[in-house]
Amino acid sequence: MMTADTETFVPLMKRSKGFDELKKLVIDQGICSGCSTCAAFCERITLDENGQAQLAEGAECNMNIGAVQCSDEGTCYDVCPMVSFSKPELEKEFFGDVRKDQDLGYYRKIVAARSKKKDILDKAQDGGAVTSILAAALEAKLIDANVVTSRTDEWNTSADLATKHDDLIAGAGTKYVRAPATMKFGKSIRNARKIAMVGTGCQTLGATRAITSLLKDTIEKTKESDTPLDFTLIGLFCFENFPYGCIKEALEREFGVKIGDIAKTDITRGKFIITKHDGTTDQKPVKAFDECVPEACNICTNFTSEFADISVGSVGTDDGWSTVIARTEKGEKLLENAVKLGYLETKDEVNLEAVKKNRSIKQMKFDATSKKRKEEDKFVPEYD
Numbered sequence: 450m451m452t453a454d455t456e457t458f459v460p461l462m463k464r465s466k467g468f469d470e471l472k473k474l475v476i477d478q479g480i481c482s483g484c485s486t487c488a489a490f491c492e493r494i495t496l497d498e499n500g501q502a503q504l505a506e507g508a509e510c511n512m513n514i515g516a517v518q519c520s521d522e523g524t525c526y527d528v529c530p531m532v533s534f535s536k537p538e539l540e541k542e543f544f545g546d547v548r549k550d551q552d553l554g555y556y557r558k559i560v561a562a563r564s565k566k567k568d569i570l571d572k573a574q575d576g577g578a579v580t581s582i583l584a585a586a587l588e589a590k591l592i593d594a595n596v597v598t599s600r601t602d603e604w605n606t607s608a609d610l611a612t613k614h615d616d617l618i619a620g621a622g623t624k625y626v627r628a629p630a631t632m633k634f635g636k637s638i639r640n641a642r643k644i645a646m647v648g649t650g651c652q653t654l655g656a657t658r659a660i661t662s663l664l665k666d667t668i669e670k671t672k673e674s675d676t677p678l679d680f681t682l683i684g685l686f687c688f689e690n691f692p693y694g695c696i697k698e699a700l701e702r703e704f705g706v707k708i709g710d711i712a713k714t715d716i717t718r719g720k721f722i723i724t725k726h727d728g729t730t731d732q733k734p735v736k737a738f739d740e741c742v743p744e745a746c747n748i749c750t751n752f753t754s755e756f757a758d759i760s761v762g763s764v765g766t767d768d769g770w771s772t773v774i775a776r777t778e779k780g781e782k783l784l785e786n787a788v789k790l791g792y793l794e795t796k797d798e799v800n801l802e803a804v805k806k807n808r809s810i811k812q813m814k815f816d817a818t819s820k821k822r823k824e825e826d827k828f829v830p831e832y833d
């Protein structure tokens with residue numbers, strides 16, 4: 450029951466923005482990236498068939514049922530990568546310093562890497578660097594589990610917790626379809642302590658926001674315990690990621706195939722390339738799939754997954770190799786561990802100009818999209 454005291458006290462407290470504000474600014478305005486971070490930490494939020502956040506059936510945001518504050522601006526709002534916040538502040542919090550290179554983000558070391566394990570190379574997208582780093586980390590018990598993005602024969606995706614070498618291999622390879630990796634990451638805290646996640650730029654950025662806010666105290670409190678909570682983020686270079694329904698239809702139409710006939714997909718040098726189960730390949734300009742590119746990807750400059758312990762992509766290295774950016778001390782150690790345990794070979798030849806060029810194309814898209822959105826009086830996130 451409200452007393453006279455609380456009646457005068459409550460209006461003075463700051464009210465969190467919560468899901469209504471997130472919906473108004475991000476979801477209703479078409480820039481939810483489907484990263485799923487909001488759904489990781491609030492049981493009232495679920496995802497629709499395209500991976501977009503929505504309130505669970507019959508659920509109401511805490512803010513609307515009497516809570517004045519949830520977390521600072523509301524859990525969902527505090528972790529969303531598509532609202533405005535300061536990236537320099539986040540860099541100081543996560544890396545302890547700000548970036549020296551605008552295009553590549555904060556980093557300590559960049560190498561080309563290739564797996565030395567046949568079982569990994571057979572299944573991997575490029576040099577198998579991601580799966581090798583994780584497999585070596587699992588062997589050395591530096592991680593207990595990792596969130597991988599798996600797929601069905603029909604290329605629909607799911608986020609799964611891999612705890613064994615074979616699970617990691619089963620999850621290898623790129624899927625150009627969204628999956629709720631960050632949601633799985635957040636919900637896995639109940640099942641594992643040293644948790645890694647592989648994700649695209651928006652997913653790892655969402656996870657970084659959670660690690661530096663909501664999870665910060667819990668990480669600190671468990672530091673001296675026998676089972677400290679520890680998180681590792683492996684980011685993927687990413688230009689765009691597609692909702693399943695749209696890309697399935699477009700692939701089948703453009704290539705004249707059933708999606709289940711496709712064994713591997715690759716987007717490289719402006720081409721969408723498919724390899725079928727019979728070994729034949731076909732390609733189309735990636736522009737042919739523009740109708741499926743979410744607005745969130747056009748308003749994102751985070752090509753190299755700038756907030757992660759390690760970021761990995763294909764641009765910048767020869768075919769069959771991966772470009773690996775170790776951003777944190779932990780990331781450097783994971784890379785060294787994979788080399789030491791014989792999972793990975795590395796060399797210094799990386800074409801950084803190629804990586805920067807891709808980043809600048811994303812910047813140009815961002816500039817054009819944000820200009821248009823501003824003219825239409827739509828929200829554009831600011832990250833200064």
Ligand SMILES: Cc1cc2nc3c(=O)[nH]c(=O)nc-3n(C[C@H](O)[C@H](O)[C@H](O)COP(=O)(O)OP(=O)(O)OC[C@H]3O[C@@H](n4cnc5c(N)ncnc54)[C@H](O)[C@@H]3O)c2cc1C
Nearest residue numbers: 573574575576577578579580597598622624687762763764
């Ligand atoms: C949507 C998307 C777009 C990309 N665009 C580019 C690009 O434009 N330029 C570029 O250089 N690189 C891009 N990449 C990265 C590239 O395709 C490879 O994933 C990267 O080079 C790592 O290769 P690897 O052989 O080391 O990885 P692997 O050893 O094969 O491991 C790949 C890892 O990525 C995870 N994964 C696969 N699909 C997804 C997904 N949809 N979401 C989250 N995790 C996933 C897998 O579970 C696995 O853990 C993109 C990746 C994705 C997912």
